[in-house]
Amino acid sequence: MKQLAKPSIGGFISKYTGYVTFVVMVIVLGILTRGGSLRLLSWQNLAIAESVRAFGALGVGMIIITRGIDLSLGQVIGLSACVSASLAQTPDYVSALYPGLDLPAIVPVIAGIGVGVLFGLFNGFLVAYGKLPPFIATLGSMTIAAGLQLIYTHASTVGSLQNEYKKIAQGFLGPVPNMVIYVAIAVLFLWVLLNHTKQGKRIYAIGGNPTAARVSGIAVKFETMKVYLMAGTLYGFAGVLLSSRLGLANALTGDMMELDAIAAATVGGVSHSGGVGKIGGIIIGVLTLGLINFGMTYLGVDSYYQLLVKGAIIISAVYLDMRRAA
Amino acid sequence: MKKLMFVFLAVLLVAGAAFAGGQQDDGKTVIGALIRNTDEQFVADYADVLKGLAEEKGVELNLQDSRGDMALQLDQLNTLLSQGVKYFVVVSNTTEATGDIAKKIQAQGGGAAFSNIQPSVEALKVGPNFYLASSPESVAGEIQADILDKYFKAHPEKLANGDPDALDAIFLYGQLGHPAQTYRTNAVKQGLIDAGYKLNVVAEDTANWKPDEAQAKMDTWLAAFSGEFDVVIANNDGMALGAVESLLTAGYVDDPNDPSKDVDGDGIVLKVPVVGVDATQVAVKSMEEKKLYATVLQDAVGQATTAFELAYMMATEGSATGKKAWGLSPLSAPIDESPANDAAVAGQCYLVPFKAVTPDNYKDFMN
Numbered sequence: 293m294k295q296l297a298k299p300s301i302g303g304f305i306s307k308y309t310g311y312v313t314f315v316v317m318v319i320v321l322g323i324l325t326r327g328g329s330l331r332l333l334s335w336q337n338l339a340i341a342e343s344v345r346a347f348g349a350l351g352v353g354m355i356i357i358t359r360g361i362d363l364s365l366g367q368v369i370g371l372s373a374c375v376s377a378s379l380a381q382t383p384d385y386v387s388a389l390y391p392g393l394d395l396p397a398i399v400p401v402i403a404g405i406g407v408g409v410l411f412g413l414f415n416g417f418l419v420a421y422g423k424l425p426p427f428i429a430t431l432g433s434m435t436i437a438a439g440l441q442l443i444y445t446h447a448s449t450v451g452s453l454q455n456e457y458k459k460i461a462q463g464f465l466g467p468v469p470n471m472v473i474y475v476a477i478a479v480l481f482l483w484v485l486l487n488h489t490k491q492g493k494r495i496y497a498i499g500g501n502p503t504a505a506r507v508s509g510i511a512v513k514f515e516t517m518k519v520y521l522m523a524g525t526l527y528g529f530a531g532v533l534l535s536s537r538l539g540l541a542n543a544l545t546g547d548m549m550e551l552d553a554i555a556a557a558t559v560g561g562v563s564h565s566g567g568v569g570k571i572g573g574i575i576i577g578v579l580t581l582g583l584i585n586f587g588m589t590y591l592g593v594d595s596y597y598q599l600l601v602k603g604a605i606i607i608s609a610v611y612l613d614m615r616r617a618a
Numbered sequence: 619m620k621k622l623m624f625v626f627l628a629v630l631l632v633a634g635a636a637f638a639g640g641q642q643d644d645g646k647t648v649i650g651a652l653i654r655n656t657d658e659q660f661v662a663d664y665a666d667v668l669k670g671l672a673e674e675k676g677v678e679l680n681l682q683d684s685r686g687d688m689a690l691q692l693d694q695l696n697t698l699l700s701q702g703v704k705y706f707v708v709v710s711n712t713t714e715a716t717g718d719i720a721k722k723i724q725a726q727g728g729g730a731a732f733s734n735i736q737p738s739v740e741a742l743k744v745g746p747n748f749y750l751a752s753s754p755e756s757v758a759g760e761i762q763a764d765i766l767d768k769y770f771k772a773h774p775e776k777l778a779n780g781d782p783d784a785l786d787a788i789f790l791y792g793q794l795g796h797p798a799q800t801y802r803t804n805a806v807k808q809g810l811i812d813a814g815y816k817l818n819v820v821a822e823d824t825a826n827w828k829p830d831e832a833q834a835k836m837d838t839w840l841a842a843f844s845g846e847f848d849v850v851i852a853n854n855d856g857m858a859l860g861a862v863e864s865l866l867t868a869g870y871v872d873d874p875n876d877p878s879k880d881v882d883g884d885g886i887v888l889k890v891p892v893v894g895v896d897a898t899q900v901a902v903k904s905m906e907e908k909k910l911y912a913t914v915l916q917d918a919v920g921q922a923t924t925a926f927e928l929a930y931m932m933a934t935e936g937s938a939t940g941k942k943a944w945g946l947s948p949l950s951a952p953i954d955e956s957p958a959n960d961a962a963v964a965g966q967c968y969l970v971p972f973k974a975v976t977p978d979n980y981k982d983f984m985n
Binding site for chain 1: 653656678680681682683685686687688689690692693694696697698700701711712713714715718793794795796797799800
């Protein structure tokens, strides 16, 4: 069914399904909670809860656009959280990983991002130059990151972080949580990159048809590597935000977050067939799943059933995605 | 594409309608329960007890399972607080997070009772309405050490395997980094050392709480270390039973011709004792068959009831300070273990006793 230039309600809904779904869900939830979910506090909570996942989903979303996948996301975020936390502990904390260490907050931030960068390079190298299937390559790096987390933290919690460091993620600018500002910056950057730069066009081209992309002169390996590197950088920063927000990190931090992020990107319309996906869609995907989590908690839905609902939504999203792609 | 929207809406409406019923009862006492992970037997039992008590008292219980994710637990707390829930029962994911949890609840003028994972001293110092209703994990490890100390005192010849001067032990750990894994392990090791044993770790690895993984690990170790270890210590009963199965299958018993016979009179048919934690019904049954040697009961009913009663008193009477919960009085003087070691908050600590389950008393724990 081809839409003509004439605007129609059906065409609008069809084009912006994700956004319309989200808005309708907000309204329905607002009614079910008798306005409770519409208050500013609820929005702040939702935004804070989903910010870290948003970084993960943006990273893996770009990778999925290139027909890849990244299972290492959760563990890399976790490792970054542990490393950054270990450099931000209060100096007088006796159980600190490095007792007495007192560094300005920028050091743990850079270290955490560094962890993400290294894993991004590693994944990108394995996939682009080593020609490993992304699923397997990142399964390997996921396991390595999980092992490093345990070794680094001695399997204990890295807690008692300095207030200055905690403010990075816990602070507010007026009514807006800092976390939201970071996500907004990342979104803006990636949106410009994907929509208004040659590199963005190359990423879509690689995902759409890698052979054609190579023939048309795109350095597919190098570009693929760059996508994994960018994703890794996002994970690194996500890890920093997570430890800053929690005021701690342990070996379970970030566990299984890859599944949430992949689900959010998928629900947000990023196609696993490659070449299709928008930054706005990914964010809507994150918010949609976040709203479902939030709504079910608010309504007191039994936690066990929450998993069923989430699973059903992911399966339907992928099913519809496949039908669209076919 | 509209189908996608339909699916979302249908799911949300069904979920909402099915559960929004409880929301309509205004004026009902509301208690929030933040539970770290019901995959674990103890926590699952704890949650079930809470649900039962809430029904009994006509309390609306909003129980949330964070599935081991501290960030999710914090989100759940924020959501419940934004709804006006003030009083909580908390099984946190980690001690280090309890301070922040308490501060958030205090900011709303509420209170909380912490179970299973100890709150920090800082968390209890946030206000008088924050309580410990728990048996610290490390005590489970200490009781394991105590049970083994008594076993080896009674049967010193059982120390002869491997290094005859040392207690040669094999350890099966839960998920690494999990608080129950860390605390139980450290405590049983320290307990054995404090009891005067030279501890020699023959082999140690995680089996992620799972019997099948434990069985596979034990199979490998039996091939490598047969005759070189005195004891198998597991962080939970599931893994202990996996090890027991492995030992039985390999014929690592007193009398391979009759594997149901306790030849040396140490109370078990296996050559070495295996100990766990939890006192699950399967484990107690295994003890009756003289396979598993001992386990430790972390009292889910006691902890959940104490915590619930504290939260209930706060919600209905404004405070629970100094009152009895589940028949327990708060501590009158500090003890050695954090957070009850700080005199300033000892009066907010309700210690639910752990129980050693041994061949002498296991019958009391059979349902």
